[in-house]
Amino acid sequence: MIAFILRRLVSIAVTFIVVSLIIFLMMHAIPGGPFDGHDMPLSDAVRAKLMARLGLDQPLHVQYLNYMWGVLHFDFGVPYQSPGDTIIGLLSRAWIPSLVLGGAGVLIGAPLGVLLGMAAALNRNTWIDYLASTFATLGLTIPVFVISLMLILVFAVWLNWLPASGWGKPERWILPIIAYAAIPLATYARYTRSAMLDTLNRPFVTVLRAKGLSERRIIFQHVLRNSAIPLVTVFLPMFIGTATGSIFVEAMFRVPGLGSYFVSSIEKRDYPLEMALMLMITMMYCLAYLFSDIVYALLNPRIRAGGKP
Amino acid sequence: MKLVEINGLTVSFSQYGGDVAAVRGVSFHLNEGESLGIVGESGSGKSVTCMALLRLLGANAKIGAKSMILDGVNVLDADAEGLAQLRGRSAAMIFQDPMTAFDPVFTIGHQIAETIRAHRKTAKRVAWAEAEQLLLRVEIKNAKDVLNYYPHQLSGGMLQRAMIAMALSCRPKVLIADEPTTALDVTIQAQILQLIKKVQAEFGMALIMITHDLGVIAETVDRVLVMYGGEVMEEGWVQDIFDAPKHSYTQTLLASLKAGATKPDDTGEVDDTAVPALELRGLSKTYRVHQGQGLSRKYADFRAVRTVDLVLPRNKIVGLVGESGSGKTTTGMMALRLTEPSGGQILVDGSDISMLEPAALKGFRRRMQVVFQDSYSALDPMMTLAQIVAEPLHIHGITPGKQQTETALDWLEKVGLDRNFGQRYPHELSGGQRQRVAIARALILGPSVLVADEPTSALDVTVKAQIIGLLKQLQREMGLSMLFISHDLGTVRTLTDTVVVMYRGRVVEQAPTAQIFENPQHPYTRALLDAIPASNPRDKRHRTFLSAADIDAATPRYTVIQTGMAPNAAPQLVSIAPNHLVEAVVTT
Numbered sequence: 022m023i024a025f026i027l028r029r030l031v032s033i034a035v036t037f038i039v040v041s042l043i044i045f046l047m048m049h050a051i052p053g054g055p056f057d058g059h060d061m062p063l064s065d066a067v068r069a070k071l072m073a074r075l076g077l078d079q080p081l082h083v084q085y086l087n088y089m090w091g092v093l094h095f096d097f098g099v100p101y102q103s104p105g106d107t108i109i110g111l112l113s114r115a116w117i118p119s120l121v122l123g124g125a126g127v128l129i130g131a132p133l134g135v136l137l138g139m140a141a142a143l144n145r146n147t148w149i150d151y152l153a154s155t156f157a158t159l160g161l162t163i164p165v166f167v168i169s170l171m172l173i174l175v176f177a178v179w180l181n182w183l184p185a186s187g188w189g190k191p192e193r194w195i196l197p198i199i200a201y202a203a204i205p206l207a208t209y210a211r212y213t214r215s216a217m218l219d220t221l222n223r224p225f226v227t228v229l230r231a232k233g234l235s236e237r238r239i240i241f242q243h244v245l246r247n248s249a250i251p252l253v254t255v256f257l258p259m260f261i262g263t264a265t266g267s268i269f270v271e272a273m274f275r276v277p278g279l280g281s282y283f284v285s286s287i288e289k290r291d292y293p294l295e296m297a298l299m300l301m302i303t304m305m306y307c308l309a310y311l312f313s314d315i316v317y318a319l320l321n322p323r324i325r326a327g328g329k330p
Numbered sequence: 331m332k333l334v335e336i337n338g339l340t341v342s343f344s345q346y347g348g349d350v351a352a353v354r355g356v357s358f359h360l361n362e363g364e365s366l367g368i369v370g371e372s373g374s375g376k377s378v379t380c381m382a383l384l385r386l387l388g389a390n391a392k393i394g395a396k397s398m399i400l401d402g403v404n405v406l407d408a409d410a411e412g413l414a415q416l417r418g419r420s421a422a423m424i425f426q427d428p429m430t431a432f433d434p435v436f437t438i439g440h441q442i443a444e445t446i447r448a449h450r451k452t453a454k455r456v457a458w459a460e461a462e463q464l465l466l467r468v469e470i471k472n473a474k475d476v477l478n479y480y481p482h483q484l485s486g487g488m489l490q491r492a493m494i495a496m497a498l499s500c501r502p503k504v505l506i507a508d509e510p511t512t513a514l515d516v517t518i519q520a521q522i523l524q525l526i527k528k529v530q531a532e533f534g535m536a537l538i539m540i541t542h543d544l545g546v547i548a549e550t551v552d553r554v555l556v557m558y559g560g561e562v563m564e565e566g567w568v569q570d571i572f573d574a575p576k577h578s579y580t581q582t583l584l585a586s587l588k589a590g591a592t593k594p595d596d597t598g599e600v601d602d603t604a605v606p607a608l609e610l611r612g613l614s615k616t617y618r619v620h621q622g623q624g625l626s627r628k629y630a631d632f633r634a635v636r637t638v639d640l641v642l643p644r645n646k647i648v649g650l651v652g653e654s655g656s657g658k659t660t661t662g663m664m665a666l667r668l669t670e671p672s673g674g675q676i677l678v679d680g681s682d683i684s685m686l687e688p689a690a691l692k693g694f695r696r697r698m699q700v701v702f703q704d705s706y707s708a709l710d711p712m713m714t715l716a717q718i719v720a721e722p723l724h725i726h727g728i729t730p731g732k733q734q735t736e737t738a739l740d741w742l743e744k745v746g747l748d749r750n751f752g753q754r755y756p757h758e759l760s761g762g763q764r765q766r767v768a769i770a771r772a773l774i775l776g777p778s779v780l781v782a783d784e785p786t787s788a789l790d791v792t793v794k795a796q797i798i799g800l801l802k803q804l805q806r807e808m809g810l811s812m813l814f815i816s817h818d819l820g821t822v823r824t825l826t827d828t829v830v831v832m833y834r835g836r837v838v839e840q841a842p843t844a845q846i847f848e849n850p851q852h853p854y855t856r857a858l859l860d861a862i863p864a865s866n867p868r869d870k871r872h873r874t875f876l877s878a879a880d881i882d883a884a885t886p887r888y889t890v891i892q893t894g895m896a897p898n899a900a901p902q903l904v905s906i907a908p909n910h911l912v913e914a915v916v917t918t
Contacts, residue, residue, distance in 0.1 A: 225430060228423075230417065233413075233449060234445070235448070323482050
């Protein structure tokens with residue numbers, strides 16, 4: 022197990038470097054630079070001076086190495102958008118709303134999805150199943166900004182129950198959390214349904230019934246545990262998926278979170294911020310998959326207990 | 331007193347809008363302590379009948395009966411709680427495939443203890459102690475360790491023992507065994523059957539033995555129910571059924587069993603000077619396996635096949651037998667170079683193909699074809715039968731396009747299928763029909779060598795006899811040389827000219843078929859032959875089983891004078907009669 026983790030850590034480091042290179046090159050492949058804006062034109066001399074100060078006049082590979090050297094020391098540089106700040110400082114502030122809303126969305130959506138999936142699987146081919154499956158399909162196929170719009174329309178505009186946007190008071194959180202929950206709920210409902218149906222069809226379930234176990238015990242202890250293995254492995258990556266989901270949800274609900282920076286950093290050629298965001302997502306995905314694999318191994322005795330003794 | 335009484339049971343399954351009748355009016359009874367066998371082929375309704383007795387069928391099953399009494403309770407009226415009481419306590423069941431019968435994520439001990447605690451209020455510790463006792467009673471020696479094993483850590487035979495222990499855990503009044511040995515090796519099968527008889531006597535249970543194998547019936551039961559197409563064809567005492575079967579279906583069944591006793595017609599002496607169709611010289615296969623954990627990972631070599639020599643003479647059938655894991659299938663696949671050998675030579679018509687590049691090998695592929703055990707996964711489900719059978723012609727570019735289909739249809743006819751089957755897809759066929767298609771596909775190229783890897787072990791007895799007949803006929807017509815890989819010694823006896831016995835990756839004995847059955851020399855060959863179920867209840871007997879250590883200890887010994895070989899403490903193949911080789915130690 023330790024060797025497995027070590028090997029994975031090495032491959033994560035390689036992934037990290039490869040991804041950082043690709044992002045860096047793509048970022049600079051976009052024509053234009055950070056000071057080409059037309060709203061506030063700069064003279065050539067000023068621009069050249071700025072570029073020199075930020076090191077943007079140096080060859081690309083030097084820029085890349087300089088930046089990565091900083092990353093190694095947890096120095097992600099200074100965002101061009103707000104030079105008085107550091108990227109670490111900016112992200113740690115912007116992270117909070119995204120984490121609270123997205124995290125709550127997953128933590129509420131995933132268990133509800135499991136319940137919905139179980140209800141569908143245990144009542145296969147009945148109206149419960151059809152209803153749950155329709156619900157799950159809608160949750161996955163309707164874009165999150167449409168869901169957000171509908172939520173705002175129904176609960177804020179028509180019913181006037183909840184505020185439509187903003188951050189701060191908890192009642193402002195409710196609608197974005199529901200929007201965030203849609204995808205985990207739908208995904209989990211579908212995963213759970215198919216995993217449970219697969220398990221229910223396996224011969225050992227008949228054996229459990231023939232032993233005289235109660236149906237409740239069969240479902241909750243045996244079937245659920247066997248079905249849980251694939252469910253656990255998608256949990257963490259889904260959590261991180263909310264980071265990119267935030268682009269739309271936060272824009273719709275005007276939450277001052279991470280989402281807006283994904284777009285503005287590219288638009289404004291804010292190279293350090295763009296790199297920092299992408300590297301952060303990459304690292305989180307790598308670690309999430311590593312962690313999922315470890316949990317998977319722990320849940321599955323075939324891997325945990327090795328082969329034949 | 332009657333323990334089970336079923337009167338006019340009907341079961342139908344609703345499928346795609348229609349109802350399919352699986353059981354049509356079955357009635358029987360079972361007394362306390364009695365053994366009843368239900369025999370029939372797949373689809374005869376024998377399993378469904380017993381599943382209905384415990385109401386284990388899915389929601390799409392409609393069950394009807396005048397009455398269905400188990401242990402004094404009318405099963406059809408029982409509610410969920412009443413059923414849970416009956417299951418496990420009044421009647422316990424063991425199933426065909428022990429590998430899939432346990433929940434893979436819980437230990438054996440947990441699963442046995444959970445059964446005990448579902449029926450009796452006991453402390454966890456007490457239930458585990460009881461589970462250990464039960465494992466000891468089914469002759470698992472290291473019971474304490476096995477309690478903490480997960481199912482995947484045990485072999486099929488061990489798991490079936492644990493399954494029996496679990497079934498015994500609530501002292502059921504009747505044990506229902508649904509094909510309990512079909513997924514097991516022949517030697518393990520004999521052990522499990524004997525164990526079931528032993529625990530039946532010890533626990534004073536009644537037994538319902540569901541099987542397609544008349545040999546199993548002959549070994550284990552007092553009374554027999556013969557089922558076909560969801561109905562009872564015949565019922566009677568086991569000896570009467572074997573001696574004087576009344577119904578024609580029973581007679582067919584018995585005939586397919588008796589076919590095992592007839593000797594193959596002798597097709598004359600082998601011409602020793604001719605080049606054999608296929609020869610394996612020192613063929614071996616070593617797999618690298620992980621050992622150890624963490625940073626101290628080590629690799630060990632697992633020798634699946636160690637230096638096997640084998641000669642397949644022209645126009646002959648050689649049987650390759652042994653238990654699962656003996657290396658017989660690996661050897662067959664290496665002979666075709668479908669598995670790459672680790673060492674040794676493969677000679678086809680005298681030329682070595684073991685090192686050939688794919689392009690050079692292609693010509694030889696045409697001469698060597700294969701039929702697999704599982705015909706369902708061996709046929710592409712998206713292709714019609716005509717396309718499947720014609721594909722080899724296409725691959726080797728033999729006949730022009732239009733004619734390929736014609737040839738394929740001719741071959742469908744040759745293997746006993748109608749020409750209009752050409753437009754059908756594999757899933758529309760029965761197992762026997764699919765195996766015919768697989769045979770047609772293998773033979774359409776006119777190969778000289780056919781490797782048949784357990785081609786009949788997934789088939790019903792009567793169908794099996796037909797497929798064997800077909801293979802035999804085509805072999806004679808085409809002058810095929812066939813390597814017949816099987817663990818079914820009855821079939822091997824009727825079909826083959828020579829038998830090669832493999833054990834733990836080695837050839838331990840090799841002799842003409844008649845000779846090996848009459849005069850087996852190696853202890854493993856004897857164990858294999860001894861494990862064949864009796865073909866008549868009169869012949870059933872108590873068996874003693876050899877462990878691997880016993881077999882090693884009983885390796886035959888021959889002197890230098892007998893063999894003309896130098897003394898050697900390590901076992902080696904020695905010739906003890908014309909064409910009869912056995913692994914033995916040569917002493918001074």
